[in-house]
Amino acid sequence: MSSMRFAITMLSFVGIASIIGTILKQKQPYESYIIKFGQFWFDIFRQLDLFNVYQAIWFLIILVFLIASTSLCVIRNSPSILREYKKFQDQIREKSLRSFKHCYEISVPSFNKLDLISLLEKNNFKVREKKNNSSDLLIIAKKGSFQKLGYIFTHLAIIIISVGGILDGNLMLKTQELLGIKQIQLLDLPLSEIPSKSRLDLNNFSYRANVLLSEGEKQDVGVIPSKDGYLIQELPFSVGLKDFNIEHYSSGQPKSFESDLILTSKLTGKIKEQKISVNKPVTFEGVTIYQSDFQDGGTKLNIVTTDLRTNNKSQPMKAEVFKSNSLIYMNQSFSFEFEDFRLFNILDIDSSQKKNSKNVGPNFTYKIRNESGQANEYQTYQLPMKLEGRYFFVSGMRETPQEDYKFLKMPADAERGLDGFLIFKNLLLDKETIKRAINQVISTSSSSKSVNSGNLELSTLRLFKTFQQGGYNDVALSIDKNIPIQEQESAANAYIKIIHLVTNQVLLDYQKNNTSTKFFEREDLSLFTQDALNAYSDSFFYGTPLFLELKDFEHVQASGLQLTKSPGKFWVYLGSILLVIGIFCMIYVQEVRLWVLKKKNSKNILLTLTTNRHHLTFDKYANDIKNKINSFSKKG
Amino acid sequence: MKDQVSLYNKIFIGGLTILASYALLQFHNYMDGYEVAILISSVFAFSWLGFSWRNFKSYFSTIFLLAFLSIFLYQGNLLIVEENFLLKYFLSSQSAIMWMSALYPLSLIIYWFHLFNSQDFSGKLASSLVWIATTLGTAGLLIRWYESYLINIDVGHIPISNLYEVFVLFCIITALIYLYYEERIGTKKLGAFILIIINIAVGFLLWYSFAKGAHEIQPLVPALQSYWMKIHVPANFIGYGAFAIAAMVSVAYLIVDKGWLTKYLPEKDVLDDLTYRAIAIGFIFFTIATILGAVWAAEAWGGYWSWDPKETWALIVWLNYAAWLHLRLIKGLRGNILAWWSIIGLFITAFCFLGVNLFLSGLHSYGEL
Numbered sequence A: 001m002s003s004m005r006f007a008i009t010m011l012s013f014v015g016i017a018s019i020i021g022t023i024l025k026q027k028q029p030y031e032s033y034i035i036k037f038g039q040f041w042f043d044i045f046r047q048l049d050l051f052n053v054y055q056a057i058w059f060l061i062i063l064v065f066l067i068a069s070t071s072l073c074v075i076r077n078s079p080s081i082l083r084e085y086k087k088f089q090d091q092i093r094e095k096s097l098r099s100f101k102h103c104y105e106i107s108v109p110s111f112n113k114l115d116l117i118s119l120l121e122k123n124n125f126k127v128r129e130k131k132n133n134s135s136d137l138l139i140i141a142k143k144g145s146f147q148k149l150g151y152i153f154t155h156l157a158i159i160i161i162s163v164g165g166i167l168d169g170n171l172m173l174k175t176q177e178l179l180g181i182k183q184i185q186l187l188d189l190p191l192s193e194i195p196s197k198s199r200l201d202l203n204n205f206s207y208r209a210n211v212l213l214s215e216g217e218k219q220d221v222g223v224i225p226s227k228d229g230y231l232i233q234e235l236p237f238s239v240g241l242k243d244f245n246i247e248h249y250s251s252g253q254p255k256s257f258e259s260d261l262i263l264t265s266k267l268t269g270k271i272k273e274q275k276i277s278v279n280k281p282v283t284f285e286g287v288t289i290y291q292s293d294f295q296d297g298g299t300k301l302n303i304v305t306t307d308l309r310t311n312n313k314s315q316p317m318k319a320e321v322f323k324s325n326s327l328i329y330m331n332q333s334f335s336f337e338f339e340d341f342r343l344f345n346i347l348d349i350d351s352s353q354k355k356n357s358k359n360v361g362p363n364f365t366y367k368i369r370n371e372s373g374q375a376n377e378y379q380t381y382q383l384p385m386k387l388e389g390r391y392f393f394v395s396g397m398r399e400t401p402q403e404d405y406k407f408l409k410m411p412a413d414a415e416r417g418l419d420g421f422l423i424f425k426n427l428l429l430d431k432e433t434i435k436r437a438i439n440q441v442i443s444t445s446s447s448s449k450s451v452n453s454g455n456l457e458l459s460t461l462r463l464f465k466t467f468q469q470g471g472y473n474d475v476a477l478s479i480d481k482n483i484p485i486q487e488q489e490s491a492a493n494a495y496i497k498i499i500h501l502v503t504n505q506v507l508l509d510y511q512k513n514n515t516s517t518k519f520f521e522r523e524d525l526s527l528f529t530q531d532a533l534n535a536y537s538d539s540f541f542y543g544t545p546l547f548l549e550l551k552d553f554e555h556v557q558a559s560g561l562q563l564t565k566s567p568g569k570f571w572v573y574l575g576s577i578l579l580v581i582g583i584f585c586m587i588y589v590q591e592v593r594l595w596v597l598k599k600k601n602s603k604n605i606l607l608t609l610t611t612n613r614h615h616l617t618f619d620k621y622a623n624d625i626k627n628k629i630n631s632f633s634k635k636g
Numbered sequence B: 001m002k003d004q005v006s007l008y009n010k011i012f013i014g015g016l017t018i019l020a021s022y023a024l025l026q027f028h029n030y031m032d033g034y035e036v037a038i039l040i041s042s043v044f045a046f047s048w049l050g051f052s053w054r055n056f057k058s059y060f061s062t063i064f065l066l067a068f069l070s071i072f073l074y075q076g077n078l079l080i081v082e083e084n085f086l087l088k089y090f091l092s093s094q095s096a097i098m099w100m101s102a103l104y105p106l107s108l109i110i111y112w113f114h115l116f117n118s119q120d121f122s123g124k125l126a127s128s129l130v131w132i133a134t135t136l137g138t139a140g141l142l143i144r145w146y147e148s149y150l151i152n153i154d155v156g157h158i159p160i161s162n163l164y165e166v167f168v169l170f171c172i173i174t175a176l177i178y179l180y181y182e183e184r185i186g187t188k189k190l191g192a193f194i195l196i197i198i199n200i201a202v203g204f205l206l207w208y209s210f211a212k213g214a215h216e217i218q219p220l221v222p223a224l225q226s227y228w229m230k231i232h233v234p235a236n237f238i239g240y241g242a243f244a245i246a247a248m249v250s251v252a253y254l255i256v257d258k259g260w261l262t263k264y265l266p267e268k269d270v271l272d273d274l275t276y277r278a279i280a281i282g283f284i285f286f287t288i289a290t291i292l293g294a295v296w297a298a299e300a301w302g303g304y305w306s307w308d309p310k311e312t313w314a315l316i317v318w319l320n321y322a323a324w325l326h327l328r329l330i331k332g333l334r335g336n337i338l339a340w341w342s343i344i345g346l347f348i349t350a351f352c353f354l355g356v357n358l359f360l361s362g363l364h365s366y367g368e369l
């Protein structure tokens, strides 16, 4: 088990598991996996714990084996390394000295032992001398012994880091879960109803829990998300959120989030007030508190609901994010579930190539559920957006979360409000108005022709009725039904033209009679008419006819905090330092051993250098040392 | 001669110290303690580099001269670019980087010419071009740093925060490491190979800035606003650059091993040794960078290790080169296998650098395509 082959095998496993963990997105809700892989593969993957590789039992076992293997290796090799580290090899014979590659015989006319030793010491060698039995002189020197220690450092470091990591992992929790002491809570229960089996007390020595606080709120437990459920972690203090601030760049991207926290120790009652922000956490009672994200905290919304397909009066509605309202409308009951509000939305709405993200202002998200429980999801922007050079009020609808939103785009009036469109809708649905406009159009355009204008009026009125009841879609259906195929296209064009002409006339009249309003005082009124007709027609695909216009709001934010207790961190950091030192020793320290043998009566010395790792530079180094000794002995 | 050298050293170190002191006096209100520490340590680091590497001194002095010239020309107004010839065509960050992008391909061609004809002149020309390109690239980054503050004081940040910027960083760091070895080993033949990888990066850079408008300066998301970025990212890129060099030298090794180009390229031993040295340098910096990344993550995300794809791939890269070093240092393995391995290692590294951003999503927020 202490063999390198075993270690490498284990390391390869870690590598492969890691790759799987990055390719398969981890810790997603289980439904999304089922949708992606199907039930069959989902079951297999779940059995293998592939949705949470890094906390899987088998992954932990591999890590434990790795630690064991490395430890054994260190235990086995260290004694001899330490011995080597201290030892000067003085039991060496001339013959073996001569057998090394870097062995030089140098003539030394005048030889001074002390000078030689100081020369070597100047070159960072540690020097010993040994008198041979024959009273030959043997000088033994070495340097860079730290390289050997590098082995111990790096491998010890790996062990320390892994142990630290396992301390902070969820091994304890996992064991307790397997033994049935703790149980992941799957249901969304109020705090008071969560059983103690799903609660972790203060003894839990390592965790990463989340706390979501609205401004003014206070909490003393955190939530640990776990697989498809969660656990509740008791905290040694309570956290209150006094204030939450987001700063934005002028372009609208968030620049910083800051929470003003009030921390109150449960044990000592000590109170600490502290501002935290991303990259600036605070540690209190051994728990570190980080700013991780932010959410809506129940923004209050002032809404006006409008029926886009009748002339009914608009109704005001007070709403709050995370709450729902119910409404009986035209004998049906609806429930409005408000889910989110966002003050800033950076969208890339310009379709040109270059990135051109802009803040388009607030939006809110809600569901409208009908009596049978079916719900559509809506996302509506408060302010008009500029699309293709014109301003529109935009609201998206989708039937399931997997779909993209389909957008209803209602043109803004000349005052950038929605009123123009709503007036347009009311006029369009008003029979008398339409009738008057039809007559006006007929009389101005076809006065010279001998067409039966009464007939024309009647058929146009019929056309409008169809349009009112189902938009262009119904018009197309009726064309399909009533008109021979070869004439359909020209009929469609004519119809669209008539509808446009008439409604445009309606608006012109309205503007003439209501000079106090300026909704339709615009040069491109015809474009507005076209956009408004499209919007009305699209409203038949909007799910409900009810449009929720956001008038104003009172923004309430919630700060997402992460609270961690990680006793292993110290060890991981310690190990990391050791690791860097160790690698440095191993790679950049070159161990060199050197012997100088001077036979008693010889005018020559024998110089030998060895190294345990042969790099190219060593040749040069050995040569340098030889030259230094050479020139020094000549000089002396 | 010796006196001259030491005089140059003194001027260089003196200059660095004055610059840093000026920055400290002028801007200390905007820095936190760590940033002051980083500034001071970088004076030591660059002094040491300049001390032990003559050409580095000239390079470093020049980038600062260029950057200051540019700052002087800007006069605190970003819009002046259009009116000022020098800024428009040379000393705005975008133009400087474009010059870099033009000179690297040129030097690649000359290096290949040099590979076969071995004239001193062509070799010197190629190296000089790389020096100039690198100088302009670095000056470009420095100027970009300044420009980001001109956009808005709160937008200002060190230009190593998105893919465009780190690609420039990759090019100049790889080039610098190469230039260092070129001088030490005394052969300019390897430029023909190293410059390939640099030019691939240049190609990506150009595509990325033309097709995606990526050169625009964007403000930093909150998680990146930390002094850690100033050490973590450069350390990482020294690692990436060194691994890239190791891989390209290994390509040369394999070519020589086949018996091709043996007349022109250095001996196998030299190539093998250089591969080792590059990986060793890369490994130690990559280790440090990963550790710093963990420390930073602990501060920004609340955990030193979250198995985020980028982290995980950094671990995979690290394990890969640790295995490489084990085989070479312990088993004494040399030759073909290790050469191939270091080439494959570059692909793993590239995936960590780019692939993760392209294909996987995670907490590392910068540089999505």
Ligand code: HEM
Pocket (backbone or CB within 6 Å): A002, A003, A004, A007, A011, A066, A067, A069, A070, A073, A076, A077, A151, A154, A155, A158, A583, A586, B322, B325, B326, B329, B330
């Ligand atoms: C930082 C990276 C590492 C370096 C530079 C390194 C270096 C070394 C060296 C030099 C040896 C040979 C020691 C000797 O026989 O004198 C060695 C052996 C070994 N290393 Fe590593 N190591 C590193 C990381 C690891 C890791 C992550 C593991 C995995 C757990 C590991 C497991 C082993 C094992 C099992 C041996 C064999 C010991 C034996 O021969 O009995 N090493 N390593």
